[in-house]
Amino acid sequence: MIDKVRVRFAPSPTGYLHIGGARTALYNYLVAKHYQGVFILRVEDTDQVRSTEESTKSIFESLQWLGITWDEGPYYQSERRHIYNEYAKKLLDEKKAVYQEDPAKGKAVVFKMPTGKQIVFNDLIHEAIKFESDLLGDIVLVKSDGFPTYNFACVIDDALMNITHIIRGDDHISNTPKQIVLYEALGRPSPQFAHIPLIMGEDGSRLSKRHGHTSVSEYRELGYLPEALFNFLSLLGWSPGDDTEIMDRDEIIKRFTIERVKDKPAQFNIKKLTWLNSHYLKHVSRERLYKLAIPYLSQAGCNISGFPEEKIIKLVDFYRERIRILSEITEATKFFFEDKIIYQMEARQKFIEPQESKEVLQEVYDGISTLQEFNEGSLETLLRRIAESKNLKFQDVAQPIRVALTGTTVSPGIFEVMELLGRQKVQERIKQML
RNA sequence: GCCCCGAUCGUCUAGCCCGGUUUAGGACACAGGCUUUUCAAGCCUGCAGCACGGGUUCAAAUCCCGUUCGGGGUACCA
Missing domain, CATH: 3.40.50.620 (HUPs)
Known part of the structure; x- marks a missing residue:
C-alpha cells in the first residue's frame, strides 16, 4: 500500500459498546497499526432522539479498556x-x-x-x-x-x-x-x-440481549481481562493462517490482514473466551492480579483491610489457576475472610464425622501446638508424619483438615491454606470440629 | 416479496484463490486416562465435519450451476 492507510471506527452513541462494535473497532485498529496508518474515531450522533452523552462516554471507556486507542478524533457529526x-x-x-x-x-x-x-x-x-x-x-x-x-x-x-x-x-x-x-x-x-460478517449468538441468530452479555463493559465486570477479549475478538472471523491462537497484541497486529477475514458469520462462543481468559490469568503478575481482584473482593464485603497486603496477594495468587474469570474469586476465597464458615453437609459427614477423622484432627491440633515455626515446610513435615504414624494415606489427613478449615473439599494445597490462615485460626477451626 | 451475503467436526477455524502432497489439520467444549493432597492446572487418548444435487476433470472440500438452509438489507435509524 503506497498511500498512508486511514481507517475509522464510527459508532453511534445510542448504547454501550456492543461486542460486535468492539470487533469492528478492533479490526480497524489492527489494520491501522499493521500498516502504520491512522485510526480515527468519529461519533455518528446525527440521531437527535437516540444519541446520548452517556453512551459516548461508555463507548470511549470500553475502547480504552480494550487498548483500542485512536490517533485522531473524536469527531462529532453533530458539530x-x-x-x-x-x-x-x-x-x-x-x-x-x-x-x-x-x-x-x-x-x-x-x-x-x-x-x-x-x-x-x-x-x-x-x-x-x-x-x-x-x-x-x-x-x-x-x-x-x-x-x-x-x-x-x-x-x-x-x-x-x-x-x-x-x-x-x-x-x-x-x-x-x-x-x-x-x-x-x-x-x-x-x-x-x-x-x-456479523457476530451471531450461540443459537445462530444475531447477537442480542437475549443471548446474555453483549456489551464490553459486562465482560469487564464479569472479570475478563482486556487482553483475553482482545485476543478472542481478533479470532472471531480471522485467523493467522496457521494453528496459532494465543497471541499478544503485537503479534496480532503483525499478522493481521483484512483479506484473511472470513466471509462467514461467527457465533460468539463464551466458553472459548473463558478458556482464553483463564490462560491469561495464569500469566498476569502477582501485583496486577491483586489489583484486579481487590474490587471484586471489596464489593463482596470482604474485610480486606483486616489482613496484611502480602497475605491477600498470596491468597489471590493461589487461586489464579483455579478461577477462570475474576468474579469467581469471591466465592472461592470466602473461607479466608469470614469468621463463621459454612460447612457443606456432605463434606462434613464424610471427612469430619468418622471417628478416624476426629482422631486425625486431634493429633493435628496437638501437633500444631508443639510447632516452633508455623509455615508450609513445618506443616508438611508434621502432617506427613501423622499420616505415616497412623498408617493412613496422605489424603486421609489432608481432607479432614481441608473441610475443617474451608468447609469444603476443594481448596488450594493444604499447607498453603494453613499457613495463610495462621496458627490461631487453624487451631480454632479444628477445635470446633472436635 | 425483492435485493445482497454466506455454507468444513456442537462451536471457532486451517485447507479453497493456484484441483492431486488430506486416512480433511488445530483449538474450545465433551468423554476417558495419567499425575496427584482435594480441586484446578498440566499431559495423553477418544468423539465428531467438507449441507444436498448436478456438472467440468484422469482427479473436486477445493472450479461452475442449481436446490436447501442460515444471515443481512429493504427508514427523513445508524
Missing part, C-alpha cells in the same frame, strides 16, 4: 452540520438533489438516484458485489430536522477525512452502492470497502 449543509447545497445547485416536501415531516433534501446504472465494487472480504441502481431508490441527504442522514454524513466525512479503507459490519453492504453513487456525484474517489 459538523455546516459542512454537510454546504455539500447538500452544492448537490442542490448541480440539480443532483432536490427538495422534497412531506406533509407530515417537512422539507428534506433528496438525492436523485441515476437510473439504469450497474454499481460494482470490489469488497476486500467478499470480492465483487453488484447492484442495479434502479432497485435502490432516491437517497435522503438531509432530514427535515436539518440533520444529515447516515449515508450522507458518512460519505462526506469519509471523503473529507481521506479514509482509505472502510471496515464495517456486513449489515452495511446494502448502503454501499448508495454511498458509491454519492462519491461519484461529489467527484471523489471511493475508498476500499471491507464488510465483516
Whole structure:
C-alpha cells in the first residue's frame, strides 16, 4: 500500500459498546497499526432522539479498556452540520438533489438516484458485489430536522477525512452502492470497502440481549481481562493462517490482514473466551492480579483491610489457576475472610464425622501446638508424619483438615491454606470440629 | 416479496484463490486416562465435519450451476 492507510471506527452513541462494535473497532485498529496508518474515531450522533452523552462516554471507556486507542478524533457529526449543509447545497445547485416536501415531516433534501446504472465494487472480504441502481431508490441527504442522514454524513466525512479503507459490519453492504453513487456525484474517489460478517449468538441468530452479555463493559465486570477479549475478538472471523491462537497484541497486529477475514458469520462462543481468559490469568503478575481482584473482593464485603497486603496477594495468587474469570474469586476465597464458615453437609459427614477423622484432627491440633515455626515446610513435615504414624494415606489427613478449615473439599494445597490462615485460626477451626 | 451475503467436526477455524502432497489439520467444549493432597492446572487418548444435487476433470472440500438452509438489507435509524 503506497498511500498512508486511514481507517475509522464510527459508532453511534445510542448504547454501550456492543461486542460486535468492539470487533469492528478492533479490526480497524489492527489494520491501522499493521500498516502504520491512522485510526480515527468519529461519533455518528446525527440521531437527535437516540444519541446520548452517556453512551459516548461508555463507548470511549470500553475502547480504552480494550487498548483500542485512536490517533485522531473524536469527531462529532453533530458539530459538523455546516459542512454537510454546504455539500447538500452544492448537490442542490448541480440539480443532483432536490427538495422534497412531506406533509407530515417537512422539507428534506433528496438525492436523485441515476437510473439504469450497474454499481460494482470490489469488497476486500467478499470480492465483487453488484447492484442495479434502479432497485435502490432516491437517497435522503438531509432530514427535515436539518440533520444529515447516515449515508450522507458518512460519505462526506469519509471523503473529507481521506479514509482509505472502510471496515464495517456486513449489515452495511446494502448502503454501499448508495454511498458509491454519492462519491461519484461529489467527484471523489471511493475508498476500499471491507464488510465483516456479523457476530451471531450461540443459537445462530444475531447477537442480542437475549443471548446474555453483549456489551464490553459486562465482560469487564464479569472479570475478563482486556487482553483475553482482545485476543478472542481478533479470532472471531480471522485467523493467522496457521494453528496459532494465543497471541499478544503485537503479534496480532503483525499478522493481521483484512483479506484473511472470513466471509462467514461467527457465533460468539463464551466458553472459548473463558478458556482464553483463564490462560491469561495464569500469566498476569502477582501485583496486577491483586489489583484486579481487590474490587471484586471489596464489593463482596470482604474485610480486606483486616489482613496484611502480602497475605491477600498470596491468597489471590493461589487461586489464579483455579478461577477462570475474576468474579469467581469471591466465592472461592470466602473461607479466608469470614469468621463463621459454612460447612457443606456432605463434606462434613464424610471427612469430619468418622471417628478416624476426629482422631486425625486431634493429633493435628496437638501437633500444631508443639510447632516452633508455623509455615508450609513445618506443616508438611508434621502432617506427613501423622499420616505415616497412623498408617493412613496422605489424603486421609489432608481432607479432614481441608473441610475443617474451608468447609469444603476443594481448596488450594493444604499447607498453603494453613499457613495463610495462621496458627490461631487453624487451631480454632479444628477445635470446633472436635 | 425483492435485493445482497454466506455454507468444513456442537462451536471457532486451517485447507479453497493456484484441483492431486488430506486416512480433511488445530483449538474450545465433551468423554476417558495419567499425575496427584482435594480441586484446578498440566499431559495423553477418544468423539465428531467438507449441507444436498448436478456438472467440468484422469482427479473436486477445493472450479461452475442449481436446490436447501442460515444471515443481512429493504427508514427523513445508524
